[in-house]
Amino acid sequence: MNEQTMQTLVRxxxxxxxxxxxxxxxxxxxxxxxxxxxxxxxxxxxxxxPVVEAEKFVLRDAxxxxxxxxETANGSVNLALADRDEKSRxxxxxxxxxxxxxxxYDKSSTRRGGLYVSADGSPSLDLADKEGKAxxxxxxxxxxxxxxxxxDRDGRRVGLFVLPDGKPAVGxxxxxxxxxxxxxxxxxxxxxxxxxxxxxxxxxxxAVLPDGxxxxxxxxxxxxxxxHGP
Numbered sequence: 100m101n102e103q104t105m106q107t108l109v110r111x112x113x114x115x116x117x118x119x120x121x122x123x124x125x126x127x128x129x130x131x132x133x134x135x136x137x138x139x140x141x142x143x144x145x146x147x148x149p150v151v152e153a154e155k156f157v158l159r160d161a162x163x164x165x166x167x168x169x170e171t172a173n174g175s176v177n178l179a180l181a182d183r184d185e186k187s188r189x190x191x192x193x194x195x196x197x198x199x200x201x202x203x204y205d206k207s208s209t210r211r212g213g214l215y216v217s218a219d220g221s222p223s224l225d226l227a228d229k230e231g232k233a234x235x236x237x238x239x240x241x242x243x244x245x246x247x248x249x250x251d252r253d254g255r256r257v258g259l260f261v262l263p264d265g266k267p268a269v270g271x272x273x274x275x276x277x278x279x280x281x282x283x284x285x286x287x288x289x290x291x292x293x294x295x296x297x298x299x300x301x302x303x304x305x306a307v308l309p310d311g312x313x314x315x316x317x318x319x320x321x322x323x324x325x326x327h328g329p
Contacts, residue, residue, distance in 0.1 A: 182206070194218075205229070273297070 155170035160183065168179045174195030179187045190202045200215040209231045216222045223238040236248040249258030259270040259278075268283035277299040284290050288309040295301050304316040317326040 155168065157165050158167035158169075160166050162183075164181075164183060164185050166181050166183070166185075168177070168181075170177055176193050178191040180189040181187050186204070186206065186208050188204050188206075190204070191200070193199045196218040198216060198218045200213060202210050202213040205211050207229075209229060210227060211229075211231070212224070212226050214222070214224050219241050221239060221241050223236060225233040225237075226235040227233045232250075232252060232254065234250050236250065237245075238248070239245050245262050247260040248256045251257050253274075255274060256272050256276065259272060261268050261270070263283075264286060266284045266286055268281060270278050270282075271280040273279050275297070277295070277297065279295050279297070279299070281293045281295075282291070283293070289306055291304055291306040293301055294303040300318075300320075300322060302318050304314075304318070306314045306316075308314060313329070315326075315328055316324060319325045
């Protein structure tokens with residue numbers, strides 16, 4: 100091998116060495132960039148959209164069953180919560196007229212109770228049997244007068260407990276929604292039992308006056324007092 104050949108081989112080796120150094124630097128820069136990107140991605144907080152808009156949302160569990168629905172329809176907004184068998188058990192709504200409510204259902208999808216606020220702001224609570232018929236209703240009227248109603252199987256109110264003037268009163272109602280009997284307590288401590296005919300006209304009154312004196316009054320058809328004693 101002559102001197103010229105040797106010099107040529109040496110130059111080639113230097114060139115290969117130089118190229119290898121360049122590749123090592125490039126590889127190091129690429130790996131460094133990848134590591135930096137990974138570390139930066141781990142430390143940075145996830146991007147969260149400030150607002151998510153839709154007309155309906157459905158929430159599903161791990162088995163893919165729908166467990167909640169949130170939607171708007173006809174000016175109302177509704178939220179339904181279901182059990183694992185996708186049966187609705189609670190329903191919350193706000194209607195276009197401003198009324199709102201919460202209805203609760205049992206496993207057979209029968210409504211068993213509800214809490215409601217009407218458009219005029221009057222709240223009410225009702226409790227129902229296993230057939231969905233309400234038997235008890237608690238209500239606070241627009242005038243602030245509280246009442247508890249007892250309802251029969253035909254949906255008619257048969258009993259009423261109210262607090263007129265802050266004093267308790269209990270009433271019995273017939274099938275025509277007429278008040279037939281009442282027990283009340285006056286502001287001065289007088290207690291009365293009132294009996295009425297089918298036209299809701301008072302016919303008899305038994306009272307105990309504040310001083311302890313008993314009194315019985317009988318009233319005729321025309322509404323006139325016919326007997327008073329003792």
